[in-house]
Each structure stands twice: as C-alpha cells, then as structure tokens.
Amino acid sequence: MQETFIDTEILSFQEFRHEIIESYRLARISREMSYLGRREVLTGKAKFGIFGDGKELPQLTMAKVFKDGDFRSGYYRDQTFALAVGALTIESFFAQLYADTSVEREPASAGRQMNGHYATRSLNPDGSWKDLTAQKNISADISPTAGQMPRLLGLAQASNVYKSVKFPGSEKFSKDGNEIAFGTIGDASTAEGHFWETLNAACALQVPMIISIWDDGYGISVPTQNQRAKTDIAEMLSGFQRKEGEAQGCEVMQVKAWDYPALMDVYATAEMLAREQRVPVVIHVIEVTQPQGHSTSGSHERYKDENRLRFESDFDCLDKFKEWIVGYSFKFDEDSELQTIATKEELDEIDADAKVKVKEGQKKAWVRYQKAIAETKNILVPLVQAVAQSNPDVTAHLDKFGSLISVSKKDIFHLVRKTLLTVRGVQSEAVALLKQAFEEVAANETENYSSHLYSESQWRATNVPVIKPVYSENSAIVDGRVVIRNNFDKIFSKYPDALIFGEDSGNIGDVNQGLEGLQEKYGAVRIADTGIREATILGQGIGLAMRGLRPIAEIQYLDYILYCLQGMSDDLATVQYRTKGGQKAPVIIRTRGHRLEGVWHSGSPMAGILNLAKGINILVPRNLTIAAGFYNTMLQSDEPALIVECLNGYRLKEKQPDNIGEFTVPVGKVEITSPGTDVTLVTYGSTWRIVTEAAEQLAKVGISAEVIDIQSLIPFDLSHDIVTSIKKTNRLVIIDEDVEGGTSAFILQQVLEKQKAFRFLDSEPLTISAENHRPAYATDGDYFSKPSVDDVVEKVYKLFNEINLEKYPSIY
Ligand SMILES: Cc1ncc(C[n+]2csc(CCOP(=O)(O)OP(=O)(O)O)c2C)c(N)n1
Ligand SMILES: [Mg+2]
16 A cells, blocks of 8 residues: 555656646746747847746746636736647747738737737637637737726626526637636736726625736836835735625735745635636735846846846746755655756756747748748839830839838838839730739738728628518507516526616616516526626626627616726727737627716717727617617627617617517618608717708708608618718708717718718718807706707708898898
C-alpha cells in the first residue's frame, strides 16, 4: 500500500514539475513576444504596440482556473492569458501587430483592432453559434478602458440565468450555469464609473465573476495615488466585502504579482467561491511591473524615478518565478531523494529556446502578411506597366512607385487610381483589363475593411419574413399599452431564451404597464427589476446575448439613454464589425420617449444616437402595434436594435391584431400612411400624428400632402419609396422633433444624395425641426419647443404661397 501511495505521489510530483516548467516556458515566450513586438514597432514594421510584459505570472495562474465555457471580458494587457488559453499564438500575435486583414491569420479582429485586443470566435463562418461550452471564450476587447466592465456583468449573469432557463440548444451555451466570467482591468481604470457600477451590480446580483486588477501603479504616466481616493484599492473596496450570513457583497483578496504559490492559492480560492458559491471576487494583484513601460508611444524613464525603476527590475515576476523554481526542493520523507523542479541552466535553456521560437513565429507572420500585399501588387502592377507602354505619364507614376522602400496596399491603390485618372477616356484593352482587375481587388478590400457592420448571416434583420398583422371584426380596440403587453406575453411564452430587465420592469410591469403581470407568469429571472444603472443594464444585455440568450434591456426613458450611449457606440455597435463576424450580441434595447413636456422627459436626441450607433438597427415606431411588430422581427434576427416606443402612445386606442406575437414589421421599410399628390411629408415617431393632422388641414386649403412614416431610421428606406413619392409630388418636407441639422439632416442626405431626389424637386427641400433648446416643462412647452400642427401647416403652405400667390395668398 505504502509503495503505491508513494508512486502516486511521485507521479503527481512529475506532473507538478511538468506544469511548472511549461508555465515558465509559456511566460518566457510571452515576454519574448513583448520584447520583439516593441522592436518591430521601433524599426517601423508595425505602427503601435502595447504588451503584456510584467503581468505574465498572474495571468498564467488565472488561466489555470479558466475552464471551457468560461468567458473573459478584459483589456489589452492580457497577452499571456490569451496565449495560455489558446486564443493567441506567436504568429497571430505578430499578425495582429502588423494589422493583417486575414481572419485565418488574425482571428481576433482581422486587422480591425490594435494589437492587444483579444477575442475568440463564437460563431461559425455562416454566423451560427459554435458550442461555447467546448471552448475558452474571450469577449472581444475594446479600447476605452473600463468599457469592458458592463459587458462582464451580463457574461456572469448568464450563468445564473442558465441555472433555471433551458431551451433546445442551450447546452451549447452553458452546463447548468457553472461558468465563471473573468474580468480584468488596470489599476488606473478603476477610477472610471463603469468599474464601480459593475461591481455594485455584481454584488447585488451575486453573479459568478472574478475581477483581476493588474496594479502596476500607473495609468500611462499618472501614478495611482493621483487616480483614486486611496492608493490601495483593496482598502477602498472593503465596504463591498461580504459579511457572514448576507447574500450580498463580494470577496476582496490581495496578492503579489511575483509570488507564484500565493497566486495559485488565491486563484484556486476565487474559483471555488465564484463557481461553487456564486460569490463575486475581486483580486487586487499588486507589485505588478511594466518592464518596457506603457506602450511603444513613449518611454517610462520620463516619469518613473530611480527607486521605482529599480523596484521594477528587482521584482520582475519572471525573474522571481525563476528564482522560486530553482530554489524549490521537496522530500516525500526523510529517506527519499530530494525532488527539484529545474536548475538555473535548464531554465536558461528555455529562455534561449523561447527567443528562437518567437523569432521564427514573427518571421512567418511577416512573410505571410507581406505575401498578401505582394499578391495584390503582382496582379495590378503588370497591368499598369502594360498601360504605361503607351503613356509616359503612367511611366512616371510607376517610377515613383518603384522608389518606395516598403509598399502597402494603399500605395498600390494610389498607383492604379492615378493611372486610371491619367488615361481617362482612353479605349484600349490594357486599360480595360486594369479596370476590371482593379474592381475585383477593390471589392476584396471593401470586404477586408468594411464588412460586418451588420450581420451577414441568414438571420440578418432584412431577411426576416414579413407577416402582416391580421384584423377581423372581432379585433379588440384597446389602449396601446395593452397591445405591447399582450405581445410581450406571447414573446415570453414563445421564446424561452428571451428575458427583459430594467428599472421598474419586474414587479410593477414597467412604468407604463407594458409588462403588467408578466413577472408573476414568467418569473423574476426573466422579467426583472434592476438598479438605476443604465450603462450596466446595457452591459447585461450585451453579455447575456453573447452567451446565447435573447435579452431585452429596458432603458426607462429615451432621455437617459445617454448613460449607456457609450456602451452602445463603443461596444454593442461594433461587436460584429470588430471581430469580422466572429461574435454577435443581438440585444434589443427597449425605451420610450419623444414628445411630452420637460427638459428630461420629452427629449428625442435621435441624431446623437443615429450617428454614434451605426451597427445597431434604430427603430422608431409611431404606435405600439408597430413597436410590437418590430420586437417580433428583431427576435428572429441576430442583430442588435433600439426600439423607441412613443411615450404619449400608451393610452391611445389601437386595434389589436389577431395574430399578436406573430406578425412582423420589416426593418428598412417606410409606410405611406396618407396618399397625396402635391408634397411629400416625411416623418417618424410621435411627430407622425402631428404631421397627419397637418395633412388633413392642408387638404382643406387645397394642398394634397402624402405622409410617409419612416419607422426605421436604420436601415433607411431600402426600396427608395420616398423618392418614388417625390417623383409624383416634386416637393419634400422633413418633419422631426430632433434639433435642427439632427435627424432631419440625416434624412435629407439619404433622400437627396442616396435616392437622388434633387432631380425631381420643384421647391427647396424643407426641414422642420424642434428648437435647439430642450423642451420647456411649462404648460405648452411641447407646442412652443417642437413642431406643432400649426407650424407644419404654415411652413408647408408657405412653399405653395411662394409659387402661386393668387391660389395661396399669404397668411401673415
Ligand atoms: C476611457 C479611456 N480613456 C483614456 C484612454 C487612453 N488610455 C489608454 S491606456 C490608459 C492608461 C490605463 O491605465 P491602467 O488602467 O492602469 O492600465 P495599464 O495600462 O497600466 O495596464 C489610458 C489613459 C482610454 N483608452 N480609454
Ligand atoms: Mg496601470
């Protein structure tokens, strides 16, 4: 028995030794990647570099407790972690440094993100989900520091949801909710509100989350003591520390970045707490170093004093790890041999080998990157040379091109485009061949640089089949809020993966009762209240959607969407684009707004949203039936959307379709709601009612107005129905309640430039928008701040007055 026991111990010691040596090898490779990466930038082969040196040891210990199905939401420092979990190779690291546009060579972002921005691919090339429980998952990084935190909340919360929510296919996303979401953040970025908001929500929701703070004492050049109330963030976080018997709060731990055994202990404990007890954990990793400073943009000798620099070299985590390995010895009992892990010489050999391996990988990445450029060059340059035979100016362009030291795709494109400009009008075979080849190459580059702003899968929003609402004699006439409520009821019974959450959305069924009674019916996991924290309500949505759920994130009023507009713009809108179709987050953001009264209860900051959230469908239904149809559409799509319900529409009567929960409203399709022949009035949302009333008044003074409800600002009028209307009326008026030059300017640009409506206009195109201040609360603030029926009637009338004074005499 005794013998067997010792055998097992020896075997496990061998494993232990092997694991330590492999960890050291990996850390060393990562360090060499950082060193060589910096050199590649300084010698001009790459544009910018930000690396993970100094953080190797904590990251590789974090990777040891990171299991298949787990998710990480972190930031640009996590090079060693990415390497350890197989999300990065030496070649893909350098491919990203060179910004190679190939998905195969740079699978995180296909050249769309700076180096250090990690991501795994959650989707197959056709946009369908992979089995996320069979891989280690990194949600795609973004550059705004702390911007990764809100999404982390949703990634962690998904595990709690999957404890009770199951549906066909859910086994691809979770194994009974046992996954942990790991967050990483730099010390300086903990000064951001997003960090505190996320941690607060995680502590309230008790989600399985482990946040590691890599505390290297600086945010670029600014030391920690200038960033926060207390230098020690763990001390600041002591109020979040959970107490015996309370199901709130988190566990806060502190550990030194160079202390391997302590790191192993801390991460093992954190994993146990998060995975088994679902307690959020914060690990404050201190004494972290930055051997090469912040990034390639500067040198840290400028702002670190001698003591700090000495500390950084004395406490380099790799040197300390090496020291620990060399000094380690162990005896099973007094008579057995002394067990050691490795000698200094053996580790020196690993160091030398790492250098060679990294160099080899870098070379491969460079050659492959250059080959792609050479291929473009080899296709186009001979064709330019053929054109040059009959044109000395083109020869001059070629000479200039030939003098370039290094050639990028831009240089090749510039040569071709200059050549085509020079030989404009020339009909020759050589020119025709050049044009044809250039078009093919250019299409490929459009794909490389501009694909996947929206989904390109079969589930893209524009592919959802249209099912018209069905009405009968028995169709009930009810308040708008009843239509939306009954539609949500159908949604939650039809889609077991759908859930909604927001301020007052759960217990009282939202502030306008659009979810009345649904929490009782579908439970508090799926119909939930949240704290007042819009940034993390959106973050919950993003994280849950990335893990296969269908979240509807409710922002109570449109006016407060600004609190989460950063996340909409930086994170949600870019998910598909920044991964070139590798990840998706089909969140629906539900909100209500437009005209009421008061500075913060009637806003319609649509242009801000429109311009900042390209990548998200922006839907502005005029009533609750159309809103319901948009929810039904978007739940069949894999794209994100914002649906703005009309705040003043809940109490208006609507006829409820008999196929509630089934009918869809297509995105990108306008609706002509009143036909007319003299002028096209284009509008959306609550203003539609104003415009419709104005059209009725205009009819009485002999002006036949066609009213068009846009309904979907993004995508915008895909079948160009507006210009078709203008061809008939020859006049265009755009009415909207945003500020001047806001959404009305966007609509004007789309209609004039994209739809070429200028050719058919007999009068100046007119925009009627709100005042540039926000609407006053004073009674009739709406009337005096936003376009009224009277405003629309008078301004449209004036157009006709200007062309036919006799028929349309002046009003004033
Ligand atoms: C929101 C935001 N503000 C500013 C920056 C510019 N910036 C990039 S890194 C950085 C310092 C971050 O320091 P820290 O969080 O401690 O991370 P470290 O780089 O030290 O690991 C700053 C200010 C940014 N990327 N995002
Ligand atoms: Mg820092």
